[in-house]
Every structure is written in structure tokens, then in C-alpha cells.
Amino acid sequence: MASARSSRALRLALRQASAPRVQQRTFISAVNSASRPAVKQAAVSSFVQQARGVKTVDFAGDKEKVYERDDWPRDKLLEYFKNDTLALIGYGSQGHGQGLNLRDNGLNVIVGVRKNGASWKEAEQDGWVAGTNLFDIDEAIGKGTIIMNLLSDAAQSETWPHIKPMLTKGKTLYFSHGFSPVFKAQTGVEVPKDIDVILVAPKGSGRTVRTLFREGRGINSSFAVFQDVTGKADEKAQALGVAIGSGYLYKTTFEKEVHSDLYGERGCLMGGIHGMFLAQYEVLRENGHSPSEAFNETVEEATQSLYPLIGQNGMDYMYAACSTTARRGAIDWSKKFKDTLKPVFEELYDSVKTGKETQRTMEYAGRKDYREAFEKEMEEIREMEIWRAGKAVRSLRPENA
Numbered sequence: 001m002a003s004a005r006s007s008r009a010l011r012l013a014l015r016q017a018s019a020p021r022v023q024q025r026t027f028i029s030a031v032n033s034a035s036r037p038a039v040k041q042a043a044v045s046s047f048v049q050q051a052r053g054v055k056t057v058d059f060a061g062d063k064e065k066v067y068e069r070d071d072w073p074r075d076k077l078l079e080y081f082k083n084d085t086l087a088l089i090g091y092g093s094q095g096h097g098q099g100l101n102l103r104d105n106g107l108n109v110i111v112g113v114r115k116n117g118a119s120w121k122e123a124e125q126d127g128w129v130a131g132t133n134l135f136d137i138d139e140a141i142g143k144g145t146i147i148m149n150l151l152s153d154a155a156q157s158e159t160w161p162h163i164k165p166m167l168t169k170g171k172t173l174y175f176s177h178g179f180s181p182v183f184k185a186q187t188g189v190e191v192p193k194d195i196d197v198i199l200v201a202p203k204g205s206g207r208t209v210r211t212l213f214r215e216g217r218g219i220n221s222s223f224a225v226f227q228d229v230t231g232k233a234d235e236k237a238q239a240l241g242v243a244i245g246s247g248y249l250y251k252t253t254f255e256k257e258v259h260s261d262l263y264g265e266r267g268c269l270m271g272g273i274h275g276m277f278l279a280q281y282e283v284l285r286e287n288g289h290s291p292s293e294a295f296n297e298t299v300e301e302a303t304q305s306l307y308p309l310i311g312q313n314g315m316d317y318m319y320a321a322c323s324t325t326a327r328r329g330a331i332d333w334s335k336k337f338k339d340t341l342k343p344v345f346e347e348l349y350d351s352v353k354t355g356k357e358t359q360r361t362m363e364y365a366g367r368k369d370y371r372e373a374f375e376k377e378m379e380e381i382r383e384m385e386i387w388r389a390g391k392a393v394r395s396l397r398p399e400n401a
Contacts, residue, residue, distance in 0.1 A: 045347035067249040069218050072242035080239050087144025089117040090151035094176050097206030101213045112140025141166045148174040154365030156180045159186040172196040178258035183358040197226040198237040201257050209245045218247020226254045262352040281386045301345035
């Protein structure tokens with residue numbers, strides 16, 4: 001993309017935008033942040049501050065309640081969960097991030113995984129101690145009052161007949177994805193009727209959950225209640241959301257969470273982005289551009305310069321930071337991309353909502369050669385020219401020198 005912007009100037013702007021003062025600001029100051037230079041902001045969110053834990057925020061005319069970390073300071077969390085043992089089942093990406101954050105917050109959290117398996121060894125490397133806060137799954141569930149089922153979707157389905165009888169009255173069942181209970185016809189996960197069932201879904205990987213927590217910030221998360229037996233499920237979900245490392249919490253339903261999640265990761269978050277990267281890169285290569293030029297113009301500039309600006313300050317800010325030529329072309333062509341792609345996204349959402357994507361996932365994950373098949377696909381991606389070129393480009397960054 002031809003433009004007159006300076007990469008150095010943009011990176012300086014990004015560093016200024018992500019300085020510690022941003023990390024430490026409250027929700028209210030975030031909503032009321034001042035207009036930035038050279039960017040005319042649209043009508044910003046207004047809010048009405050009410051009791052602690054309830055802030056009604058105007059999101060482009062749609063009023064929602066938003067909950068923030070400051071509503072649950074550490075002392076309040078410790079008091080709220082003083083009689084609870086949080087049994088975290090599974091130690092994958094989310095289990096790792098959420099578990100370490102809970103431990104750092106001082107809560108009584110234990111990890112339950114298959115004894116002496118790969119996850120067990122990883123947990124030990126992170127300081128979990130066998131017999132103290134690291135147990136096999138059955139023992140962890142027996143000790144826990146809040147059972148945090150963070151196994152993979154396929155593993156949740158596979159282990160459910162064994163786990164369900166241990167979810168006795170008085171316990172709480174926690175998920176970070178609505179997949180299993182929402183698509184119970186395919187997963188077999190029919191939750192007990194006499195326990196609270198809640199969800200906190202961080203909007204990012206477990207690595208990001210951990211990183212933002214350590215930076216003193218906090219990830220955005222959705223929370224939801226599937227079943228409220230005690231009358232306290234909603235409050236419990238909010239508290240757990242903060243305890244695992246959320247900065248802001250947005251209420252949803254299990255159904256909406258899983259529909260938006262499956263839709264998003266197949267679309268703009270992963271699948272759609274990868275498809276667009278490949279298409280743009282291939283056209284550049286077919287027109288005689290070198291691998292380095294095609295990669296820099298397709299991926300490097302997007303991820304290292306423009307996408308961070310969108311994330312920090314919005315699309316209008318990114319446009320304002322670019323040349324007139326880039327700005328005009330981007331605005332014009334965005335409409336054509338939207339009109340062309342919307343039917344694809346409509347097809348995708350229908351596939352998610354009807355359970356077709358769930359069925360494909362379950363069938364794939366249920367294959368005996370699942371891991372080998374997945375590794376083969378990853379190897380094919382690693383060996384694509386675009387990503388081999390990217391590896392070389394990244395090796396030149398100062399932090400990788």
C-alpha cells in the first residue's frame with residue numbers, strides 16, 4: 001500500500017498510546033478519554049454511573065451494563081471466595097492463564113489433570129505441587145466447590161459421563177465456552193439440574209489473559225449464567241471473571257457466546273484473515289513482486305503498524321494516520337469487500353447456529369489420527385511461501401537479532 005506515512009512516527013504514536021497511564025486508567029476515564037490529535041471522534045459512549053458493579057454504557061445507541069475489575073478488589077475477592085476451592089480441570093492455554101492469575105490473586109485454586117501426563121508436567125513447571133494444589137481430575141473435583149471445566153471441547157464431551165456424577169449439589173460448574181452445554185445434542189453435556197452453571201469467556205487466548213494480567217491491565221471477557229439455582233450465579237460469574245484476569249465484563253448468554261465465538265474465529269479473527277492474507281500475497285507474487293515485498297505489504301505492515309493503531313484508537317485514527325491516497329482507496333474498496341464478503345459471513349453464521357460447525361469439529365476431534373492430521377495441516381501452513389518469507393522478515397526485527 002503506497003503511502004507517505006513514516007513507520008517510525010506511527011510506532012512512536014503507538015508507544016505513546018499504550019503507555020502505563022492507559023493501563024492504569026479506570027473504565028470511566030476510558031469512556032471519557034479526550035479526543036486525540038488529528039482525529040475527529042464520533043459521538044462517544046456516554047454513561048450513567050450507578051451502584052458499584054453496574055454502569056450503563058451507551059454503545060452506539062445500545063445501552064448495556066458493563067462490570068469492571070475495580071468492582072472486585074483483591075480483598076473483596078478473598079472474602080467472597082474464602083470458603084471455596086476452585087478446581088481447575090485441564091491445563092491448556094486457558095487453564096494455564098486463568099489458573100496462574102487465580103493463584104496470584106491469592107485464591108484457593110487447585111489443578112486437576114491426568115497424573116504424570118504432559119499437562120501434569122507443565123503444571124509442575126509452573127509451580128503447582130502434587131498433593132498440595134495439583135491432583136488427578138477425580139480428586140480435584142472431589143475437593144472443589146467450583147469446578148472450572150477448561151478441558152478442550154472434544155475432551156469435555158469424552159469425559160462428561162465420568163465427570164457428571166461428581167458434580168453434586170452445592171458445587172458450581174464453570175465454563176469458558178458455551179460449546180458443550182449449548183450443543184448438548186452433539187456433545188452429550190447435559191448439566192445437572194441442581195447446581196449453578198456459569199461462564200466467563202475471555203476475548204483472547206490464555207496467553208493474552210496471563211500477559212494482560214501481569215501488565216496490570218486485564219482482558220475483556222463475556223460472562224453468562226446457564227443455570228441459577230442459588231440465586232447468586234450472576235454475582236459469582238462476575239467475581240470469577242475478575243479473579244481470572246478480566247478488566248471489563250460484558251453480560252451475554254451461553255448461546256450468544258458460542259455463536260459469536262465460533263463465527264468470529266472462523267471469520268475476521270483467524271480464518272477470514274488468513275484467507276485474505278493468502279489471496280493478496282498470491283496476486284502480488286503472480287504480478288512479479290518478490291516474497292519479501294509481498295509479505296511486508298500484506299502481513300508485516302498490517303500486524304506491526306496498522307492493526308495496532310486500530311486496536312488502540314479506532315479505524316478513523318488509522319485512516320487519519322495514512323496518506324490521502326491510501327485513505328481514499330481504502331474507504332472506496334472497503335465497501336466492495338463488504339458487499340462481496342457479507343454473503344459468505346451469512347453462510348458462516350448459519351453454519352454455526354445450526355450446529356454444522358459443531359458437528360464438523362466433533363467428528364474431526366474424534367478421529368483416532370486427530371493429532372497427526374492436525375500436525376500435517378500445520379506443516380502445510382508452515383511450509384507456505386508466505387509464512388516462510390514471514391519467518392525471515394521477523395528474524396530481522398531488533399528483538400530477534
